[in-house]
Amino acid sequence: MSTPLTAKEIQDALGELQGWARDGDALAKTYVFGSFREAFGFMTRVAFEAEALNHHPEWTNVYNRVVVRLSTHDAGGKVTAKDVALAKRMERIGGVK
Numbered sequence: 001m002s003t004p005l006t007a008k009e010i011q012d013a014l015g016e017l018q019g020w021a022r023d024g025d026a027l028a029k030t031y032v033f034g035s036f037r038e039a040f041g042f043m044t045r046v047a048f049e050a051e052a053l054n055h056h057p058e059w060t061n062v063y064n065r066v067v068v069r070l071s072t073h074d075a076g077g078k079v080t081a082k083d084v085a086l087a088k089r090m091e092r093i094g095g096v097k
Ligand SMILES: C[C@H](O)[C@H](O)[C@H]1CNC2=NC(N)=NC(=O)C2=N1
Pocket: 054, 055, 056, 057, 070, 071, 072, 073, 074, 075
């Protein structure tokens, strides 16, 4: 069972995650790319990371934009360390947008 992070732990994590914010009980970021191909390439690479982590994003793609929300279903939809880990992997892939 994943343990939900405290509000302070979430804020501390967000301090290291550029462009991310708390959205209810999730971490959220909107990535904007130069094209659909770039956006979908990002999603493809993240998909393999998510599988490796066994932790998956809730995301929407419209053309060059990918809206991401991360929370942990197994923790009642709260934010856990797994969400922070996946966000950091996404930052390494997507970089600063
Ligand atoms: C059965 C499978 O291991 C679980 O459903 C995993 C898969 N990916 C997941 N992703 C997310 N975001 N939260 C989870 O609790 C979760 N659990």
